[in-house]
Amino acid sequence: MNKEIVVIGGGASGLAASIAAKQEGRDVLLIEKEDKLGGILNQCIHNGFGLEVFKEEYTGPEYAEKYIQKFYKLNIDCLLDTTVMNVDKTEEGFEIILSSKETGLKKITCKSIVMSTGCYERTRGSISIPGDRPYGVITAGSAQRYLNIDGYMVGKKVFILGSGDIGLIMARRMHLEGAEVLGVAELMPYSNGLTRNIVQCLNDFDIPLYLSHTVTEIRSNKNNRLESIVIQEVDGSYKPISGTEKNFDVDTLLLSIGLIPDIALLDNLDVEKDNKTKSVKVNQAYETNVPGLFICGNSLQVHDLVDNVSKESERAGKCASDYILSKKTNGNDVIKITAGNNLLFVTPHYINFSWTSRQTVIQFRSTSKIEKGLLTVTQGDTELLKKRLNFVVPAEMETFNLDIDTIQKENDILVNLEVL
Amino acid sequence: MYDYVVIGAGIIGGFVARELSKYNLNALVLEKENDVANVQTLANSAVLHSGHNPEPNTLKSKLCLWGNKLYEELEEELCLPILRTGAYVVAHNKDEELKLLDLVETTKANNVTEYALLDYEDAVKTEPNLAKSITKVLSLPTTKVTYPWEVTFACMENAILNGVEFRKNSEVTKITKTKKGFKITINNKDTLETKYVINATGVNTDDIAAMVEEKVDFKIKPRHGEYFVLDKRVKGFVNHVLYPLPTDLGKGVLLTPQVHGNILVGPDSKFVDDKHRTNNTPTGLQYVKENAKFLADDVPFHQIIRSFAGIRATSNKDDFIIKESKEAKGFYHLAGIDSPGLTAAPAIAKYLVNDVMGVGNQYTENKDFNPIRKKNKEFGSLKYEEQLELIKQDPLYGNIICKCENITEREVLDAINGPLGSNTIKGVKKRCRAGAGLCQGGYCEEKVYKLIVRETNSTPLDVCYDGPESKIFVSETKVK
Numbered sequence: 001m002n003k004e005i006v007v008i009g010g011g012a013s014g015l016a017a018s019i020a021a022k023q024e025g026r027d028v029l030l031i032e033k034e035d036k037l038g039g040i041l042n043q044c045i046h047n048g049f050g051l052e053v054f055k056e057e058y059t060g061p062e063y064a065e066k067y068i069q070k071f072y073k074l075n076i077d078c079l080l081d082t083t084v085m086n087v088d089k090t091e092e093g094f095e096i097i098l099s100s101k102e103t104g105l106k107k108i109t110c111k112s113i114v115m116s117t118g119c120y121e122r123t124r125g126s127i128s129i130p131g132d133r134p135y136g137v138i139t140a141g142s143a144q145r146y147l148n149i150d151g152y153m154v155g156k157k158v159f160i161l162g163s164g165d166i167g168l169i170m171a172r173r174m175h176l177e178g179a180e181v182l183g184v185a186e187l188m189p190y191s192n193g194l195t196r197n198i199v200q201c202l203n204d205f206d207i208p209l210y211l212s213h214t215v216t217e218i219r220s221n222k223n224n225r226l227e228s229i230v231i232q233e234v235d236g237s238y239k240p241i242s243g244t245e246k247n248f249d250v251d252t253l254l255l256s257i258g259l260i261p262d263i264a265l266l267d268n269l270d271v272e273k274d275n276k277t278k279s280v281k282v283n284q285a286y287e288t289n290v291p292g293l294f295i296c297g298n299s300l301q302v303h304d305l306v307d308n309v310s311k312e313s314e315r316a317g318k319c320a321s322d323y324i325l326s327k328k329t330n331g332n333d334v335i336k337i338t339a340g341n342n343l344l345f346v347t348p349h350y351i352n353f354s355w356t357s358r359q360t361v362i363q364f365r366s367t368s369k370i371e372k373g374l375l376t377v378t379q380g381d382t383e384l385l386k387k388r389l390n391f392v393v394p395a396e397m398e399t400f401n402l403d404i405d406t407i408q409k410e411n412d413i414l415v416n417l418e419v420l
Numbered sequence: 421m422y423d424y425v426v427i428g429a430g431i432i433g434g435f436v437a438r439e440l441s442k443y444n445l446n447a448l449v450l451e452k453e454n455d456v457a458n459v460q461t462l463a464n465s466a467v468l469h470s471g472h473n474p475e476p477n478t479l480k481s482k483l484c485l486w487g488n489k490l491y492e493e494l495e496e497e498l499c500l501p502i503l504r505t506g507a508y509v510v511a512h513n514k515d516e517e518l519k520l521l522d523l524v525e526t527t528k529a530n531n532v533t534e535y536a537l538l539d540y541e542d543a544v545k546t547e548p549n550l551a552k553s554i555t556k557v558l559s560l561p562t563t564k565v566t567y568p569w570e571v572t573f574a575c576m577e578n579a580i581l582n583g584v585e586f587r588k589n590s591e592v593t594k595i596t597k598t599k600k601g602f603k604i605t606i607n608n609k610d611t612l613e614t615k616y617v618i619n620a621t622g623v624n625t626d627d628i629a630a631m632v633e634e635k636v637d638f639k640i641k642p643r644h645g646e647y648f649v650l651d652k653r654v655k656g657f658v659n660h661v662l663y664p665l666p667t668d669l670g671k672g673v674l675l676t677p678q679v680h681g682n683i684l685v686g687p688d689s690k691f692v693d694d695k696h697r698t699n700n701t702p703t704g705l706q707y708v709k710e711n712a713k714f715l716a717d718d719v720p721f722h723q724i725i726r727s728f729a730g731i732r733a734t735s736n737k738d739d740f741i742i743k744e745s746k747e748a749k750g751f752y753h754l755a756g757i758d759s760p761g762l763t764a765a766p767a768i769a770k771y772l773v774n775d776v777m778g779v780g781n782q783y784t785e786n787k788d789f790n791p792i793r794k795k796n797k798e799f800g801s802l803k804y805e806e807q808l809e810l811i812k813q814d815p816l817y818g819n820i821i822c823k824c825e826n827i828t829e830r831e832v833l834d835a836i837n838g839p840l841g842s843n844t845i846k847g848v849k850k851r852c853r854a855g856a857g858l859c860q861g862g863y864c865e866e867k868v869y870k871l872i873v874r875e876t877n878s879t880p881l882d883v884c885y886d887g888p889e890s891k892i893f894v895s896e897t898k899v900k
Contacts (some may be wrong), residue, residue: 033823083820097804101819101829104811105804123860125649125726132699133728135845135885135892139862146866152880152893177897216702223889240702251894264824264858267653 001108003029003077004324005317006096008084008265011039012306013116013297013313015067020317021114022074026324029077029110031084031098037071038064039118040141041306043148046169048196052307063306087113087265093292112320115266115295116313119259119302121166127257129161131218136226140166140256144173153177155252159229160184161215163191163198165304167256172201174254181205182248185213185231187238190369192258192395194304215253216240226251259302269293274349276339277301281349283334284360284404286316287323294320301347301363304397308363315361328354333409335379340416342366342373344394351402353409360402364415366392372420377402380411392417421613422446423783425604427592427628428620429456431568431762432754434575435769436618441582443783448614449576449584450606452591454887455847456840457572460622461762462850463647463698463730465676465684468564469760470507473666476529479740483764483771485531488562490766498574499795500566501679507563507661508543510554510715517556519665524558534561547660549716563661567679568762569850577839578793582786586840589888595631601750602632616750618772622733623695625741625755632748638741638755642695643670643734645687646704649726651858652681652825662715670732670759673711675719680825680853685712685719687730698729725858732758740764742772752777796834796852800826821871822864824857832868836875843876845869846886 007018010032018030036042041049044060051057054066071078082100089095093111121139129137136155143154144166158179160167163186175181184202189212191198202209210231217230233244261279263271272281272289279300286294296316297309322328333353339346344365351360366373370392377385377400384406392398407413424440426433429451440447453459468488474480495502511520520537527535536559543557544550550557580586587606594605601615619628629636650657655677664672669689676684688707705727712719735741735756745751754768761768773779797810799817811818816830835851836843845861848854848868855861855868869883869892876882884890 033820081819083823085820085826099811099818099820101815104815104818105808120859121862123725123862125860126724128648128700128705128724128727130700130702130705132697135890142862142865146893147897150866150880151897153895153897154893156894218699224886225890 001106003027003108003110005029005112005114005320006031006094006108006110007114007116007317009039009116009118009299010037010078011116011118011297012041012064012067012309013118013299014039014114015064015071016310016313017114017116017296017317017320018076019067019070019074020314021321022076024318024321026321029079029108031079031082033081033083035081037068037078037080043145044169045148046173049306052305053310067310084265086268088268089290112292112294112323114316114320115263115293115299116297117262117265117299119298120262121255122258122260124255129215129218132220134218134220134224134226136251137218137253137255140164140170140254143252143254144170147173147177153179155179155250157182157250158252158254159248159250160254160256162186162255162257163193163209164256164258165193165197167254168193168197168201170254170256171207172205175205175207181207182250183208183210185210185215187212187214187234190393194395214238214240216245218253226253229253259298261299261302263295263299274345276345277347282347283350283352283355284348285319285322285328285352285355286312286348287319287352287355292323301345301397304395308397308399312361315359319355322355335407335409336412337362338412338414339364340414342368342370342417342419343415346415351404351407351413356404360404361399362402362415363397363399365394365397366417367394369393370417370419374418374420375400376416376418377413378416379408379413382408384413388420389417421600421615422448423614424448424616424618425450425602425612425614426618426620428622429572429576429586429588430459430461430620430622431457431572431575431765432757432768433620434572434579435765436620436754436772437579437584438575438582439769439773440779441579441584442786442789443779444786445779445783447584448612449579449586450590450592450604451586451588454589454844454884455842455850456576456588457569457850460730460733461568461572463728464568464762465674465687466565466568466678466762467661467674467676468502468566468763470534470560470562471530471532471760471763472509472523472527472535472558472560473671474530474760475738476526478738479742480760480764481530483740483767484760486767487760487764488564490770491564491566494766497791498571498578498793500571500574503565503677503679505563505565505660505677506559506561507663508547508550508557508559509663509665510551511556511665512553512714513555516665520556520558523665527558527560532560532562535559547658547662549657549718550662551713551715551717553714565661565676565679566762573840573851574793578791580839581793582789592628592631595628597632597748616752616777618752618754620754622757623731625733625753629745629753629755632751633745634747637746639736640695640755641734641736642692643732643758644690644692644698644704644729645732646700646708646729647684647686647727648705648708648721648724649728650683650685650720651723651725654683654720654723655681657683657720658716664711664714673708673715675712675715680856692731695731698731700727700729704729725860734758740768742768742776744776796831796838799828799831821867822854822857824859824863825853827852827854827864829871832871833875836872843872843878844884844886845892848872
């Protein structure tokens with residue numbers, strides 16, 4: 001099988017990317033490891049999706065359904081229940097090994113790949129929480145899946161570590177399902193979730209949020225089930241302060257401590273990495289340093305809103321189409337975009353002047369909460385953009401556009417956020 | 421009436437059971453846990469030491485050297501995973517170099533014949549990330565790494581194949597001496613009788629001994645050790661087992677390449693009161709991190725996927741205790757089996773069965789003994805063409821369950837339904853590594869529990885993480 005574009009992953013990102021590429025007339029194949037499209041949206045049965053794209057509020061499955069219907073209407077080729085095992089670069093493009101129960105192992109080739117593999121949840125192991133290792137310490141997303149898709153509760157007395165959005169959503173969900181949710185601890189002095197989720201999921205249900213706190217002890221009962229946890233306040237360098245211990249008798253600790261782009265499939269390709277996003281570097285067309293390899297959605301950078309995933313992936317799908325149509329010229333002029341003061345990261349990482357056909361959308365996160373800020377985008381001595389930004393928080397990704405015609409080919413671009 | 425009851429199905433109990441199955445006798449292995457290899461065998465460095473370190477002329481010295489060689493013989497018979505890493509013991513200055521020379525003398529006295537002293541410049545050629553502060557290393561090429569869980573499965577499966585009985589979730593709660601041997605009470609309920617008992621209960625050996633002895637002449641002093649597991653993407657960061665110079669506390673914090681590509685960092689070593697608590701502590705983990713820096717530069721701690729802790733069954737004697745009880749004839753202790761217990765395990769079993777108990781003098785040889793244990797296929801480790809062939813024979817190899825470790829549906833089914841199958845999340849992970857990778861089961865645990873439900877005709881509410889009371893779900897949701 002030889003395709004123009006293979007899209008890996010059929011969640012919000014892969015759906016939007018494959019629809020966009022198909023609408024440009026490309027020969028597209030989407031590969032999804034689960035037995036249905038929609039990805040994580042399927043387990044997000046709360047509302048709040050679609051306000052940006054559809055100007056209406058949908059639940060996760062409803063939002064996904066909008067795209068899935070479009071996808072099937074366009075007759076896009078699709079393999080469900082199929083896992084991509086390996087991706088290799090060839091002279092003409094890529095060779096992909098995939099596997100399924102139906103068809104076994106298969107090699108296919110394509111000219112371009114759009115990676116829309118989403119992200120995975122950080123686990124207890126990656127942050128080395130001390131204590132016993134009982135069952136009942138579980139990532140919030142897994143608990144959400146068990147609850148909303150499978151119909152089973154993982155516990156009755158719950159504490160949540162990390163104020164990421166899934167944790168907040170699960171606090172409300174477990175509470176409504178009859179569990180006792182004793183609190184949420186957040187290491188940082190500010191919440192890591194959307195403000196609306198703090199209000200609607202915690203405040204509305206009197207669930208306490210412990211800022212600048214972390215879990216410092218986990219205790220198991222004789223049956224290897226979680227029995228209690230201890231949380232402690234942390235100082236400015238995130239070290240626990242002794243004397244601030246609080247004990248909670250719980251059978252479940254949900255972890256909402258971060259999402260990490262799932263780019264394991266890129267192991268064999270020499271793709272330039274970004275330590276901050278934990279993903280790879282791209283230019284404004286979402287193309288990596290491997291020509292024809294595009295990446296978008298949560299596998300590029302973890303988003304707060306699915307609407308932004310869809311919009312970004314649509315742009316990436318169109319760029320992949322442009323790549324096939326050789327709309328990309330062979331110019332080699334590339335400049336860097338650098339994250340300056342108070343910025344955790346900026347994407348894209350490069351402006352490649354051989355890509356001039358599409359708009360240039362810049363996204364970033366701040367390193368801390370900034371009430372009044374001034375965003376400046378400069379190139380050498382030239383100011384490309386200057387605007388005031390209020391209430392910038394790390395939990396909410398910021399976006400602005402640049403007109404590529406105003407950018408010079410010589411100097412790198414610096415994005416700064418000054419505190420006013 | 422059994423001839424032999426082995427209490428404890430760790431790696432020691434496993435090798436003893438297999439050794440006993442070479443004779444025409446009735447043997448039973450009792451395990452208090454819901455699985456074999458679930459306490460000390462679960463959590464250790466997985467190193468097969470060369471034998472350089474023990475005090476010469478001790479059981480530890482003799483059985484470590486012998487055990488290391490036995491693994492070479494057993495590799496094929498039992499299909500054991502063995503990684504031939506070799507080891508470097510490192511020295512950082514003149515003072516340590518002198519101690520390294522002392523260690524060479526110990527190595528010689530222990531009859532370890534393969535060793536070499538290397539300058540840093542030579543060692544770094546095969547170990548590029550070796551800490552630049554190192555000046556000399558003692559190279560020990562016979563040091564290897566294995567996978568203790570699978571070694572135990574292999575021994576127990578083979579022992580069962582050759583007629584040994586096995587009961588899990590069976591805690592010995594009382595032992596009384598009878599005319600013909602012993603009466604053993606299990607879980608305060610059932611009783612059974614046996615002529616002989618073998619106490620292979622690790623940290624519990626002194627407590628079990630106290631059931632038949634007025635004065636137990638040894639005491640377990642549990643020694644706690646903590647580890648980090650690094651993701652398999654670090655494969656090649658170190659190629660040898662890297663040891664610091666040994667101290668009174670043991671072999672110190674090691675860097676150990678593992679059979680499946682991970683690297684273990686640890687352990688620390690501290691005596692504790694609670695022999696059953698294998699918790700991680702901030703101080704222990706910090707100690708491990710700090711000490712790993714003396715072995716290699718820029719240890720990739722950002723690739724940590726898990727931390728764990730284990731308890732060593734160190735005793736108040738300096739050596740392994742392998743002997744018949746003084747008070748209760750026919751009752752045998754395998755106690756104080758801390759490092760190099762894993763290495764020595766096959767030799768300990770032979771020494772006990774042949775030299776201490778003389779089983780061959782009393783029982784005839786089992787002529788039907790089949791030494792071969794077949795191993796299930798590991799799909800992810802095969803070449804593409806081999807994978808194609810395997811899927812042709814069995815399409816279930818085409819269904820990837822754990823995508824971090826490329827574990828297929830067939831491998832999970834083998835783990836559930838195999839001769840020593842398990843119906844728990846942890847049991848499946850121990851057998852086929854589903855959930856042992858980067859996402860730690862975040863993706864595959866759901867698929868695994870559903871396969872357990874299907875294969876065992878149970879419901880999700882029955883599925884356990886480990887022990888029979890560790891249910892993964894507490895209830896159904898209100899609306900189904």
